[in-house]
Amino acid sequence: xxxxxxxxxVDKTSTGKGGVATAVGRGGAVHIADVxxxxxxxxxTVSRALTNPDRVNPATRARVLEVVRALGYMPNVSARSLRAxxxxxxxxxxxxxxxxxxxxxxxxVDDALSELGYGLLMGSVHEHxxxxxxxxxxxxxxxxxxxxxxxRIPRGSARSLAELHVPIVGVSVPLPGDAPVVLVRERxxxxxxxxxxxxxxxxxxxxxxxxxGNHVDAERWAGYAAxxxxxxxxxxxxxxxxxxxxxxxxxxxxRRYLALxxxxxxxxxxxxxxAIGFLKEVRGAGLAVPGDVSLVGYDGIExxxxxxxxxxxxxxxxxxxxxxxxxxxxxxxxGQPIAPEERRPELAAELRIGGSSGPAPAS
Amino acid sequence: xxxxxxxxxVDKTSTGKGGVATAVGRGGAVHIADVxxxxxxxxxTVSRALTNPDRVNPATRARVLEVVRALGYMPNVSARSLRAxxxxxxxxxxxxxxxxxxxxxxxxVDDALSELGYGLLMGSVHEHxxxxxxxxxxxxxxxxxxxxxxxRIPRGSARSLAELHVPIVGVSVPLPGDAPVVLVRERxxxxxxxxxxxxxxxxxxxxxxxxxGNHVDAERWAGYAAxxxxxxxxxxxxxxxxxxxxxxxxxxxxRRYLALxxxxxxxxxxxxxxAIGFLKEVRGAGLAVPGDVSLVGYDGIExxxxxxxxxxxxxxxxxxxxxxxxxxxxxxxxGQPIAPEERRPELAAELRIGGSSGPAPAS
DNA sequence: CTGAAAGCGCTTACAG
DNA sequence: CTGAAAGCGCTTACAG
Numbered sequence: 170x171x172x173x174x175x176x177x178x179v180d181k182t183s184t185g186k187g188g189v190a191t192a193v194g195r196g197g198a199v200h201i202a203d204v205x206x207x208x209x210x211x212x213x214t215v216s217r218a219l220t221n222p223d224r225v226n227p228a229t230r231a232r233v234l235e236v237v238r239a240l241g242y243m244p245n246v247s248a249r250s251l252r253a254x255x256x257x258x259x260x261x262x263x264x265x266x267x268x269x270x271x272x273x274x275x276x277x278v279d280d281a282l283s284e285l286g287y288g289l290l291m292g293s294v295h296e297h298x299x300x301x302x303x304x305x306x307x308x309x310x311x312x313x314x315x316x317x318x319x320x321r322i323p324r325g326s327a328r329s330l331a332e333l334h335v336p337i338v339g340v341s342v343p344l345p346g347d348a349p350v351v352l353v354r355e356r357x358x359x360x361x362x363x364x365x366x367x368x369x370x371x372x373x374x375x376x377x378x379x380x381x382g383n384h385v386d387a388e389r390w391a392g393y394a395a396x397x398x399x400x401x402x403x404x405x406x407x408x409x410x411x412x413x414x415x416x417x418x419x420x421x422x423x424r425r426y427l428a429l430x431x432x433x434x435x436x437x438x439x440x441x442x443x444a445i446g447f448l449k450e451v452r453g454a455g456l457a458v459p460g461d462v463s464l465v466g467y468d469g470i471e472x473x474x475x476x477x478x479x480x481x482x483x484x485x486x487x488x489x490x491x492x493x494x495x496x497x498x499x500x501x502x503x504g505q506p507i508a509p510e511e512r513r514p515e516l517a518a519e520l521r522i523g524g525s526s527g528p529a530p531a532s
Numbered sequence: 533x534x535x536x537x538x539x540x541x542v543d544k545t546s547t548g549k550g551g552v553a554t555a556v557g558r559g560g561a562v563h564i565a566d567v568x569x570x571x572x573x574x575x576x577t578v579s580r581a582l583t584n585p586d587r588v589n590p591a592t593r594a595r596v597l598e599v600v601r602a603l604g605y606m607p608n609v610s611a612r613s614l615r616a617x618x619x620x621x622x623x624x625x626x627x628x629x630x631x632x633x634x635x636x637x638x639x640x641v642d643d644a645l646s647e648l649g650y651g652l653l654m655g656s657v658h659e660h661x662x663x664x665x666x667x668x669x670x671x672x673x674x675x676x677x678x679x680x681x682x683x684r685i686p687r688g689s690a691r692s693l694a695e696l697h698v699p700i701v702g703v704s705v706p707l708p709g710d711a712p713v714v715l716v717r718e719r720x721x722x723x724x725x726x727x728x729x730x731x732x733x734x735x736x737x738x739x740x741x742x743x744x745g746n747h748v749d750a751e752r753w754a755g756y757a758a759x760x761x762x763x764x765x766x767x768x769x770x771x772x773x774x775x776x777x778x779x780x781x782x783x784x785x786x787r788r789y790l791a792l793x794x795x796x797x798x799x800x801x802x803x804x805x806x807a808i809g810f811l812k813e814v815r816g817a818g819l820a821v822p823g824d825v826s827l828v829g830y831d832g833i834e835x836x837x838x839x840x841x842x843x844x845x846x847x848x849x850x851x852x853x854x855x856x857x858x859x860x861x862x863x864x865x866x867g868q869p870i871a872p873e874e875r876r877p878e879l880a881a882e883l884r885i886g887g888s889s890g891p892a893p894a895s
Numbered sequence: 896c897t898g899a900a901a902g903c904g905c906t907t908a909c910a911g
Numbered sequence: 912c913t914g915a916a917a918g919c920g921c922t923t924a925c926a927g
Contacts, residue, residue, distance in 0.1 A: 200905090201904065201905065202904085210913075211913065211914045211915075212905080212914090213906080213907080213913070213914055214912085216905070216906055217906090217912095217913085224913095225913085244905070245673045245905065246674045247611075248673075248905035248919090250919095251608065251903090251905075251918095253907090253919085272629075272635060288653075290653065291642075291652060291654055310920090446838075448838075452840070472835055474812075475812055476838070477839070477840035563920065564921065573897080573898085574898045575921080575922095576898055576899080576900095577896085577897060577898075580896095587896075588896070589897085592897085612922075613903095614902095614905085614919090615920080617922095673904090
């Protein structure tokens, strides 16, 4: 699924027993020279038949491919990469802990990459030295490009990355220069959440934030606050609960909420995980959702559907985001032209109304 | 995080601007010859200073490493792998869709591998040709060994894998021969679930199964049924709902359950995801959990804690499982001796009582 | 402890 | 359309 050349050499055909088992059995030690000898051609021709089929006489090509199949030959990846100076592999930078959000994004990336004949190397972003390592790995010839899925990458590092001419594409993270970035219309989506809550009659609002400096958090807040402002609610009147997208900070927000003298009746959380944490705490304290407080999350993870009540949320097109980013990166790597207007695709996220949001309490 | 040699050459040191930026800036084109020239030694010495530090004079080594740092040299991975005939990379086979269960397992794998200086290549197992591809990839020199995390691999393929001498370690999946496998005491855990339900007074039981032929499903069923049998409940009297670990099949089980004339009062699901799906359906139909039906899941995913009510479940030591498997595989790859009694470690899984299980209804 | 040299398995101009 | 040959960037016996 992630090794492009596999399409050429294996698949259903080499599943059989016969010569294959023998060949692979002795340690996968079938080399291009073996194929050449069996097919009665030079190794150059074998190589071409595999990587540039149309530069080889059809009959010769057929013979070579038949021998490849019979012997179960698989080109050595290191040798190929070394010589060709490209790995057909992409380094995907993720947070060290794979959340349900990234899991699905990654599936989109994996599927697209696989179709394009590229492999996937995963890199977890731990505390620091992130960007440095990215550059190092690509510079060391381990990958042809980088997919930045983790918005937590510090801006400075992203800048140096771009300057270092490593093909890079971001998802929901602004990159300097003209590096392609797949975006989501965060403001629009957050505005829809605000409009939904306003329509239910709410007038006292809260917001559970993402981590400081995070791009999507800023956008979500901007869309939410702007729409509320249009309805006469000043941003300063919106109670902000600090969070970092994780469930624990949602719980902390819930506890802070419970301690408030004058509680908002509507809460918008910048992630579903935080909404779920908040829900747990306030329901645990005996509050009714949405009877006492309405709640809207963000992301649209599967689990939102299994909350009690079902979480109203903004569904991000995670798989499409991953696919779009992977496709752009491969085009970038392969030097295909990317028009300016294609560099910042903005995908739509949609409000999905569940049971966690309802009419404002009479109060 | 997944590239061993990074420890030698980079980390905090090369973060600076100076020469590094310049060197990396021109495309990472710093080669071992550049380092050798700057340090006034041969490339052989540079190579040794990096891979076999103690075979180099300390003063020479220090000088070389200083130049490496200053130039930001990173050995080319393909060249190194090609020459050394090893990649220091492990291929991890996973289901194509990363569930919360595998996500955490993978984190354990990643952490351990990283500490051991190994990289991680992810392979999703799609429908077929799975094992073939595994062998192909390792045979093609892309990885030094395989970690089998997906119990769905057909036995036959696993057998051929083992016969092909590819270093392989499984998690919760029996492998032929003496290939190491990290196991969990499934029977014991399932027995604990049964004992818990019996203690609550239940006498009518159900079981939501895993996919047909799955090893852990068989073990869980065996432990559950055996314990119930000791209490006088014949296995044939346990209602089996077919499932495959995924949430959808849990929902289907819920619908079947609701249609039953004589409903069991206690259900044990072979996965949390199925328990969550079941919960959703039966609560949606107005049943009370545990008032009408008690529910016990399996896995201990985080989300079990956010269900309403909190799911009683069997918590598997996912991270430890991943770490153990990764460690065994590296030992196998590096030819270190592994005593027979170390080849099948059995980790404990523990019952975690939540709110989804309660006293049997009076009826 | 260090260096010169072979060679890992391929791909790719360069001829023909 | 095909082949001979160079060479990708390293590591590793082999000498010294």
